[in-house]
Amino acid sequence: MNPNKILYLGAEAEIKTSVYLGLSAVEKRRIRKSYRIPEIDHMLISARTKEESKLIMEARIQGVAVPIIYDVDVENGIITMEYIDGHRIKDIIHRLTEKERKRICEKIGDGIARLHNNDIIHGDITTSNMILVDDTIYFIDFGLGCKDSEIEAKGVDLHVLMEAFSSTHSLYPQCFDYVLDGYKKRFQGDADVICKKIEEIVRRGRYRT
C-alpha cells in the first residue's frame, strides 16, 4: 500500500494511509483552521482527538468491530489506527441478494445496539462509515460521537442511518427495518421506546421531506 495517500479530505480532518511499526495504518489528522484563534483551534482539535479515540477504544471493549488504535497524538490531533481492508457497505449493498442484505443489516443493528447498550453515540452512522471485511462489520469515524444515555440521542443516531437508507439507497427501503430487527435482539433497554422516538423525530418539522 502506498503510504501518505489521501483517502478522504473532509471539512474537519484528512485521512491518509500510513505505516505504523510495519503495519498498514491510516492517520486521521484534524486540520488547523486559520479562521479561529489558536487558543480555540488547539482546544477543539485536542479535545476532539481525545474524545474520538476514547470512544473507539470503548466500542472495541464492548465487542464492536472498530479499527485498533495504534497511537494518539493529542497535541497535533492525529489518531493512527488499523487500516481496514474491506468494502464500504454503501458500495456493496446493491450487489447482495435480499437474503444476504437482511443478514448484513441485522448485523449492523446488532453493532449499533452494542454501542447504545454502553451509551456510545456514533453520531454519523451512514453506509459510508461501515466497512464489511469477510463477515464482520467495522464501524469507523466516531468524529461526531459522544457518550449519552438519553433515548433522544439513540433515536437521533438511528435516524441518521434511516435517512441514509431512504436517500442513498431508496431502492431498498426494507433495510432499515432489518437493522431495527437486529437492534431489538441485542439492545438491553426497551427498544420499542427507541423506535417510537425515531417516529417522533421523523414527524418533527425540520426532518420532514
Added chain:
Amino acid sequence: MTICLGIEGTAHTIGVGIIKSDKGRCQVLSNVIKGYHPEKGGIHPREAANHHATYVADVLSDSIKKAGVVFSAVDLISFSQGPGLGPCLRTVATAARALSLKLKKPLLGVNHCVAHLEIGRGTIPECIDPVLLYVSGANTQVIGFAEGKYRVFGETLDIGLGNCLDKFGRSLDLEFPAGPKIEELAKKSKTYVKLPYSIKGMDIAFSGLLTAAMQEKKQGTSVEDICFSIQETAFAALTEVTERAMAHTEKKEVLLGGGVACNMRLRSMVETMAKARGARFFVPSRNLCVDNGAMIAWLGLLMYESGIRMTIEDSMINQRFRTDMVQVAWR
C-alpha cells in the same frame, strides 16, 4: 408584473421596500426601515406591534416617495408572514391586506428567512447557489437549497446569537441592539477567556455561552476580554457549522445574512473559511442584511412570477413558519 411593495415586520423593525424586476435581477427602488428601540429590556411584543402600527403609514408613504412611483404603479403587495412575534406579524399582515384590497392588487405572504437568502441571490450577480449563514436576534440557521426546498442544515437549539449578545449587552447596560458595541469592546482585547463551545452534530447552542459569560463578568473578568471571547467562540462555531454544510452539499458559495452579518469579525472568519475551501464569499449591502422590506418584496415577486397565489383567507400569519415549509416553485 414588475413592481412589488414588501412590508417587513417580524420583530423590532417595520420596513417597506419597493423593488423592480430587471431581467431577473432585483432592483431596489426604495427600502425604508424604522426600528423600535425599547427604553429598557428587550423587545416587548405588544410595544413593538404598537410601534409598527404607529409608523407603518409614514414608512409606507416615505418609501413610495423615495421610490418615485405612485401607488397605482405597484403590481403586488407582499408581507412577512413569519416566523416572528405574533403581534408584530398580525399588525403588518393587516396593513398589507388593507393595502391590497384598497389598491386591488394581489397579496402574498412570504417566509422571512428565505427572503434573507433570496435578496442575496437577487442583488449579487455572482451569487447563484449559496449556503446561507443567517444570524439575527432570533434566528441562527444554516440554509441551503437541496432537492426542491430550502433546507436547514444546522440551527440554534436554544437562542439566536443576536439574542445572546443582547442579553449579555443588557448586563453591561448597553443599548439595544448590543452587537455593534460588543464588537467595539472586543476590538480592545486579545485575551481569550475559555467559554463553552457548543456544537451538536450540525446544530449549535448559545445559552451555555451566555451563562458562562455572565459568570465571568460577576467574577470581575474584564468586559473587553469577555466580549472578545464571546465573539471568537460563537463565530468560530458558526463558521464550523457553515463549513460542514458546504462540504455536505458540495456548494462553492457562502452568503451572509441577518443583523449579526454586519459584524466585521464574523465576516472575516467566514471569508477566511471560504477562501481555504476555494469557495466564494458574499454579503449583501448593510440595509439588505438587516430586516427590511425590499427582501420581502423581492421574494414576493419571485413567488408570484412562479405562479404562486394567495387569497386573503390564506394570508394568516404563522409565528413558527419554518424555512423548509416553503414550497419553492421558482428554482
